Amino acid sequence: MTNAPVRFIVLHYSSTYADQDLGVEDIRKMHLDRGWNDVGYHYIIKRDGTVQKGRADSAVGAHVAGHNTGSLGICCIGGLERATGPNVGVDNRTDAQKAATIRLVRDLLATHPGAQVVGHRDLAPTLCPGFDVRSWWASVDTGSASTVTTPEIPPTIRRSSRGQHVITAQRRMQARGYDVAPDGIFGPQTEAATRQFQRANGLSADGIIGPKSWAVLLG
Numbered sequence: 001m002t003n004a005p006v007r008f009i010v011l012h013y014s015s016t017y018a019d020q021d022l023g024v025e026d027i028r029k030m031h032l033d034r035g036w037n038d039v040g041y042h043y044i045i046k047r048d049g050t051v052q053k054g055r056a057d058s059a060v061g062a063h064v065a066g067h068n069t070g071s072l073g074i075c076c077i078g079g080l081e082r083a084t085g086p087n088v089g090v091d092n093r094t095d096a097q098k099a100a101t102i103r104l105v106r107d108l109l110a111t112h113p114g115a116q117v118v119g120h121r122d123l124a125p126t127l128c129p130g131f132d133v134r135s136w137w138a139s140v141d142t143g144s145a146s147t148v149t150t151p152e153i154p155p156t157i158r159r160s161s162r163g164q165h166v167i168t169a170q171r172r173m174q175a176r177g178y179d180v181a182p183d184g185i186f187g188p189q190t191e192a193a194t195r196q197f198q199r200a201n202g203l204s205a206d207g208i209i210g211p212k213s214w215a216v217l218l219g
């Protein structure tokens, strides 16, 4: 079963307390305990803003009943406060989580233009993720959100680098038409695409994505 085309990017919270510093392995365990075959979300964003990969984007998720096919699920860790308990979900994302969400959603929209950015509660009877995602995203898009921070330049990546920053670079190059798949591994194909991208943009074609290449890539 394929997950294409992606029509919705769905934001969630993990329905855990703000002081619980959980990550993808914790959520995967919770979901395996439910009898699922993997973590239900495609991305997890930790309290410190770290983006972790869950399911492959090409795999159908398990995060929103009735809309799992053709959607990507992003889960920010948190949503509950000790004071109000488990039955009241709130938006207690950290600034780092908000900034990471903005960057991730923009990357995903570059790959899936036309996808709608919505909250779980827009598609199903739930409080998740504790805020109105459509209006929040509209405010981000017009630049009026107070949470928009100046994007920091990611670390330098090169041949054999791995991880989320590699995926970000690959997505950005793919969106510009370069022949590269966002698999998170900086292999020969990514290096070749990087050199092409650098040559086309007047950068030194060293195949290493440092601050100057990032600035163009993220600009």
Ligand SMILES: [Zn+2]
Pocket: 011, 012, 013, 063, 120, 126, 128, 129
């Ligand atoms: Zn949810």
